Amino acid sequence: MVMNTILEIIIIILLAAIIGLFFLGLSRKIMARIHWRYGPPIAQPVIDIIKLFNQTSMSHGKLFNFGIIFSLSGSVVVLLFLPLGEMCPLSSSGGLLVILYCMLIAPLGLALSGGEAANPITSIGISRKFLLAFGYELPLLLILLTVMTHFNTISIVDIVNMQLQTGWSFQHLPLLLSGIAYILILPAILDLRPFELIQAPQEISSGPMIEYGGKFLALATIQHAFNVFISLSLFTNLFLGGAENPGYFFLKMLIVFIILLFVNAVTPRFRIEQAIKFLWRWPALLAFAGLIIVSVTG
Amino acid sequence: MDRNKLGKWLQSPGKMGQKYSLHALYFCTGCGIIEIPPTITARWDAERFGVIPVATPRQANLFLITGYVSVKTLRPIIRSYEQMPEPKFTVGFGSCPINGGMYWDSYNTIKHLDKYIPIDGWIAGCMPRPEAVFVAVTHLWTLIDKGMADGYKKYREDYHYYRENQEKILGKLEWPPLFSSKKM
Amino acid sequence: MNHTGTSLKENLLSYFDDILVEISDEHRLTISCKKDSVITILSSLNRNGYNHLALISCVDWIKDNELELVYIISAYTEDSEKGKMNILVKTKIAREKPELLTVMSIYENAEPYERELHELYGINFKGHPRLIPLLLEREYEIPPFRKDFDTRKYVQDVFDKIPFVEDKKGRK
Numbered sequence: 001m002v003m004n005t006i007l008e009i010i011i012i013i014l015l016a017a018i019i020g021l022f023f024l025g026l027s028r029k030i031m032a033r034i035h036w037r038y039g040p041p042i043a044q045p046v047i048d049i050i051k052l053f054n055q056t057s058m059s060h061g062k063l064f065n066f067g068i069i070f071s072l073s074g075s076v077v078v079l080l081f082l083p084l085g086e087m088c089p090l091s092s093s094g095g096l097l098v099i100l101y102c103m104l105i106a107p108l109g110l111a112l113s114g115g116e117a118a119n120p121i122t123s124i125g126i127s128r129k130f131l132l133a134f135g136y137e138l139p140l141l142l143i144l145l146t147v148m149t150h151f152n153t154i155s156i157v158d159i160v161n162m163q164l165q166t167g168w169s170f171q172h173l174p175l176l177l178s179g180i181a182y183i184l185i186l187p188a189i190l191d192l193r194p195f196e197l198i199q200a201p202q203e204i205s206s207g208p209m210i211e212y213g214g215k216f217l218a219l220a221t222i223q224h225a226f227n228v229f230i231s232l233s234l235f236t237n238l239f240l241g242g243a244e245n246p247g248y249f250f251l252k253m254l255i256v257f258i259i260l261l262f263v264n265a266v267t268p269r270f271r272i273e274q275a276i277k278f279l280w281r282w283p284a285l286l287a288f289a290g291l292i293i294v295s296v297t298g
Numbered sequence: 299m300d301r302n303k304l305g306k307w308l309q310s311p312g313k314m315g316q317k318y319s320l321h322a323l324y325f326c327t328g329c330g331i332i333e334i335p336p337t338i339t340a341r342w343d344a345e346r347f348g349v350i351p352v353a354t355p356r357q358a359n360l361f362l363i364t365g366y367v368s369v370k371t372l373r374p375i376i377r378s379y380e381q382m383p384e385p386k387f388t389v390g391f392g393s394c395p396i397n398g399g400m401y402w403d404s405y406n407t408i409k410h411l412d413k414y415i416p417i418d419g420w421i422a423g424c425m426p427r428p429e430a431v432f433v434a435v436t437h438l439w440t441l442i443d444k445g446m447a448d449g450y451k452k453y454r455e456d457y458h459y460y461r462e463n464q465e466k467i468l469g470k471l472e473w474p475p476l477f478s479s480k481k482m
Numbered sequence: 483m484n485h486t487g488t489s490l491k492e493n494l495l496s497y498f499d500d501i502l503v504e505i506s507d508e509h510r511l512t513i514s515c516k517k518d519s520v521i522t523i524l525s526s527l528n529r530n531g532y533n534h535l536a537l538i539s540c541v542d543w544i545k546d547n548e549l550e551l552v553y554i555i556s557a558y559t560e561d562s563e564k565g566k567m568n569i570l571v572k573t574k575i576a577r578e579k580p581e582l583l584t585v586m587s588i589y590e591n592a593e594p595y596e597r598e599l600h601e602l603y604g605i606n607f608k609g610h611p612r613l614i615p616l617l618l619e620r621e622y623e624i625p626p627f628r629k630d631f632d633t634r635k636y637v638q639d640v641f642d643k644i645p646f647v648e649d650k651k652g653r654k
Binding site for chain 2: 032040041047048052054055056201211217
């Protein structure tokens with residue numbers, strides 16, 4: 001039983017890394033095709049990571065090394081609480097509340113290590129990151145509250161199972177509203193345009209990443225890949241009926257991601273106050289409406 | 299291009315990674331930077347060779363110096379070069395960094411850039427076309443394959459010579475030496 | 483010939499006696515004056531609405547042993563005839579120890595121009611708050627834009643004297 005759980009944990013982490021990196025490569029390829037370019041091979045993020053591990057890397061102190069590992073492990077912890085089909089090593093306990101807490105560990109770790117680098121641009125990037133997190137955490141909280149109230153449980157496994165009986169969450173009106181709200185805040189979570197203001201290479205020279213090089217940048221890329229997997233699979237689990245089988249699950253994530261990429265390819269970047277204004281107006285309003293309908297109708 | 303050959307990847311992953319993931323730092327000096335936007339965007343698409351621009355020297359391993367180098371820009375060029383992680387490759391773009399080009403008798407322009415930092419390859423021309431960048435990249439691949447793109451090793455070995463030359467032109471440098479060991 | 487230019491010419495000639503005003507083109511007025519009256523001419527032009535200093539330029543007349551400064555002035559105004567006017571105020575100063583009063587009290591944007599002229603021609607602007615180098619890193623014995631500055635010799639003395647690293651290694 002214990003062996004089985006450990007095996008599941010390893011498989012989930014590997015699968016998340018592979019799918020996340022595949023999504024990153026796919027995003028570069030699709031963006032290239034939208035620009036009428038040929039584009040890099042889909043394995044380009046993997047090539048980058050192999051190269052980065054073979055470079056010398058410059059450390060800025062103990063906290064710099066610790067913070068990036070802290071952030072990566074935060075993402076891994078969230079992974080273990082997410083059900084992937086039959087595989088759900090830790091999701092029987094905790095559920096959505098734990099995920100909500102643990103999702104903040106990753107940006108905190110990056111902020112810790114970026115702060116140690118003591119570059120002024122890093123501080124701009126980190127302050128933007130937390131302001132943006134402040135922006136999307138409110139709608140996210142309302143969305144999760146709506147889902148929990150509707151299904152009367154906090155366990156994701158139960159939510160997925162109930163969707164198998166009653167159909168996808170998208171078919172119920174209040175959850176449709178919060179689903180749309182989740183799609184609206186997804187670019188902010190994934191650092192895609194129009195909310196690509198954390199890295200913003202043209203503006204603040206890739207923000208918190210400016211002092212990362214070598215293996216630190218590789219770990220940060222892997223963390224980003226995990227982040228892509230986490231937010232997409234949370235959406236799929238909550239609103240698109242979860243995983244009947246792994247291939248189908250992957251297909252759902254892919255479709256959502258490609259829609260986000262199309263938006264990413266054609267939109268410019270918000271300023272930070274515009275982003276907060278947007279996030280606190282439309283997604284928050286939709287999620288709040290969903291929450292009221294759920295609590296009134298029971 | 300042997301990017302798809304798995305055997306080579308297993309044999310020497312470091313070398314193959316360096317070849318096919320060149321993160322380029324474009325130093326925008328002079329007119330060469332006009333040629334760079336078409337190179338990296340839709341018309342010529344450098345990304346299919348794995349060459350993408352990055353915004354900070356910490357993430358870069360290819361340094362493109364595009365155009366003439368004045369005395370004032372030499373200082374940030376040296377600083378950026380020293381911040382890049384090893385292995386790093388430098389390419390001088392255009393005839394001005396090679397021998398001064400049309401600024402051959404200018405009072406304020408560096409004539410031979412390789413006196414101050416090591417250069418792995420040159421792209422001659424005034425200005426070179428974007429295709430020349432790709433020729434340079436493919437040539438750099440063969441150099442990496444043969445282990446001949448070793449400018450960063452030269453910089454490590456002969457650092458005090460380079461530092462001496464830099465101090466001759468810039469006066470006292472305000473940052474401490476990168477490598478302390480002094481082999482004579 | 484437009485009315486604005488001629489009226490301005492008459493106006494200026496009635497106020498100042500030792501100046502030469504010439505209408506050199508349809509919208510161009512050239513004023514040649516002594517170096518002491520530059521400030522008064524510029525301030526009277528500024529009071530008349532010509533409130534934009536576009537450039538301060540300098541010419542080295544090495545045979546006459548003089549430096550000629552050119553202040554190019556135009557106006558931001560709704561009056562289209564006045565807006566098209568370009569006024570060149572020219573003055574000549576000695577090449578040895580050239581000195582001039584700063585015009586920063588009249589046109590504040592003269593600051594970088596005067597710093598540039600100071601380092602490229604060696605003109606000392608009295609009253610300028612910070613005459614520090616603007617573009618150059620090195621110090622030159624003769625300011626580099628003067629005609630007697632031999633660029634080829636300078637390059638041979640400075641840049642070509644620096645040895646290639648390979649040569650250095652070979653010699654040692």
